[in-house]
Amino acid sequence: MYMRNIILHTSVSIPDVEKQVRRVLGQINPDLPVIDIFPFAQQVQRHLDQQQMIAQLMSIFGLLALTLANVGLYGVTSYGIERRTSEIGIRIALGADRARVLGMVMRAVALQSGLGLIIGTPLTVAAGHLLANKLDGVNTFNWAVFAIAMLGLALSALIAGFLPARRAANIEPMKALRAE
Numbered sequence: 001m002y003m004r005n006i007i008l009h010t011s012v013s014i015p016d017v018e019k020q021v022r023r024v025l026g027q028i029n030p031d032l033p034v035i036d037i038f039p040f041a042q043q044v045q046r047h048l049d050q051q052q053m054i055a056q057l058m059s060i061f062g063l064l065a066l067t068l069a070n071v072g073l074y075g076v077t078s079y080g081i082e083r084r085t086s087e088i089g090i091r092i093a094l095g096a097d098r099a100r101v102l103g104m105v106m107r108a109v110a111l112q113s114g115l116g117l118i119i120g121t122p123l124t125v126a127a128g129h130l131l132a133n134k135l136d137g138v139n140t141f142n143w144a145v146f147a148i149a150m151l152g153l154a155l156s157a158l159i160a161g162f163l164p165a166r167r168a169a170n171i172e173p174m175k176a177l178r179a180e
Contacts, residue, residue: 007040014039066153070160077109077164088168089176098169105168109161113154121150 006025010017018037025032081088088101125141132140 081168089173093173102169105165113157
């Protein structure tokens with residue numbers, strides 16, 4: 001026999017009611033402990049504080065995941081450029097301007113990011129449907145949030161790929177050919 005909460009509707013203040021509540025509950029069951037008596041608004045605020053902390057932690061974990069994904073994309077792009085240094089050097093030596101080299105690398109980054117979004121979109125929709133069945137008040141799909149998230153992911157991926165692309169566009173042809 002365990003009661004977590006008892007809700008009382010009263011017009012008097014908490015200190016006036018507390019002694020009476022403890023006395024009445026003690027008469028009902030002397031072994032029943034009364035730990036704390038406080039207004040309902042305070043109980044709701046405690047619950048909301050916990051929910052806000054969980055939301056903040058989820059935001060931190062989401063940013064950490066985004067950072068790790070960007071570091072991974074940066075690393076893969078840098079490695080690909082490192083392996084293609086002589087090819088890029090030859091292209092520049094044969095007349096390719098820096099904008100074309102930059103575009104070539106950024107197209108590869110956009111392709112990788114696009115494939116990730118294409119694969120991730122149905123998985124995200126499926127996870128939303130699964131969570132909507134488990135959580136009360138959760139919509140299955142919100143187009144505005146979904147579009148902002150996809151735009152943010154694409155933008156961060158392009159930024160992560162731009163740094164190695166800029167480095168590739170600035171490769172000196174003679175240094176690239178000597179490195180071979």
